[in-house]
Amino acid sequence: VTPEEARAAVAIAAAARESIRTGAAVAVEEETA
């Protein structure tokens, strides 16, 4: 896939990892309008 799309998947993974760490819902950095 394009690197921009792969970056978006990384952004979701980062949000999931942060949510696991904090116990709270996390906004996806790249894709929040």
Add this chain to the structure above:
Amino acid sequence: MAQPPRKVPARRTHRRAFRSPRRRPLPAGAPPAGFAFTTVERVGGGGGDAKERRTMPDTLNVGIIGAGNMGTTHARCWARLPDARVAAVADVQIHKARALAERVGGTVGSPAEAFADAHALLARPDVHAVSICVPTPHHRSLTEAAARAGKHVLCEKPMALTLADCDAMIAATRTAGVTFLVGHVVRFFPEYARARALIESGAVGRPAAVRVRRGGSFPVTDTDWYADPAQSGGVPFDLLVHDFDWLRWCFGPVTRVFAKGLTERLAGREMDHLDYTLATLRHRNGVISHAEGTWADPGGFVTTFEVAGDAGLLEHDSRKAGVLTQSLRRDAANGEGAGAGVAVPRSPLAEEDDPYFREIAHFARCVQTAKRRW
């Protein structure tokens, strides 16, 4: 270091499985037919690249960086392509590089070269493209180095562990004007690609709720880098990133994530070789996705998904013979029973349908036609 000449590789028997990429017409004044290079012109393109002219080889010389499981998989696929050859392999464990180079590399009279240092491989001017198949923390530095050396890059997933690293990789490859793709191979699995096409066609109506699951036993390598979330990112980055990409491909951008998991306990060494994540994603269009990933199941690798829409349900379970079935509400209304499925083609995964081969062939086409988009 040179390897001894070897026999004609068996891969040549698979040539018919690959359809050679269609090349653009040669511009006026181009070399005559049969000349070893094709000139490709690109103006603009994805990501805003500047106008460029590239001289593309008819045979793509490929370097494999990392000779582990994924590097071996890439190398075997590259070796099946008639318009490419594995020219070099690099791995810090030189014996692995040598073994892989011997198995799948080179051609008669021109064996693949093995390196312990990836930068030595990148210094070879006749290598046109590289597959980067090393632990994730090295993706950025090697992609940047490859771009500086003018190599096209296919990097294994996940792209990186931070967005800053992703941005640096994108900038480096744009500046160099090379093709750069990331190996999210799930898009090349027939059942996932077919499901996306069905969803796009409206087969389940408006998607509303999605469930995906992926997992198996904990991946173990000789360096055990998966057990260190600082290197692998744990299940969210290394495993579920497959589904995150597929979900986003099918249902669009994701705005919020809530997740529970064991990755932090793995990082704190409270858990030994066991990781699990259950994440709920809200897409911008209102779709809710539940993604479950596990490295805690010793029963073999399993993937499943369910896509529920207002017209029906799409299901996949890799444990079933029919890997993709579709059940429509209108079938039930017609008295055919809620369980009446509309079978779609199974994925016997014959060699030409090997998702990794399809992915590598796609990257090769992108390089040879100077396209960035997948």
